[in-house]
Amino acid sequence: MKKFKNMVLISGLALTVVAAPVTLTEPASAAEDNSAVSTEGVLVNTVNYGMLKNQFLDLYGFTxxxxxxxxxxxxxxxxxxxxxxxxxxxVVYAYDRSGNYVIYNIDVK
Structure with missing residues (x-):
């Protein structure tokens, strides 16, 4: 029974880490100052992403x-x-090979 409880607990923690809270929002407003960023492509999306310390965000689909x-x-x-x-x-910008980009607004707690 103890082994079963440990397996359920570990499975729940693994799902919590993998399914980090991601919220899709509207594109960034013009009021934000992003003048240092090259924006030659098209803004595809803005993602609000919540993270904990020492957690990773993998962006391998981008160039x-x-x-x-x-x-x-x-x-x-x-x-x-x-x-x-x-x-x-x-704030992290991720570009694909076409130059289009996604803005990640990351909130670390």
Whole structure:
């Protein structure tokens, strides 16, 4: 019985980590200052993403990933993996090979 409880607990934790809260929103408003970011392509979507410290966000489907704000909150691990290192908010741009991009507004707790 104890082994069964442990398996259920581990399965629940694994699903919680994999199914991190992702909320899709409208494209970013013009009031945001993103002048340092190259936006030659089309904005595909804006994603609000909640993370915990030491959690990873894998963006392997994109060709280029860059952190535009929140360098003390998240860091790049490799070329296309983002790790949460501190509490706060960060903005990450992910580009595909056509130049289209997705904005990730990351909130680390």
């Amino acid at each position: 280029t990933v860059e952190i535009t704000s929140g360098n003390k909150v998240v860091k790049m691990v490799g070329e296309k993996r983002v790790q949460a290192i501190g509490s706060g908010k960060a």
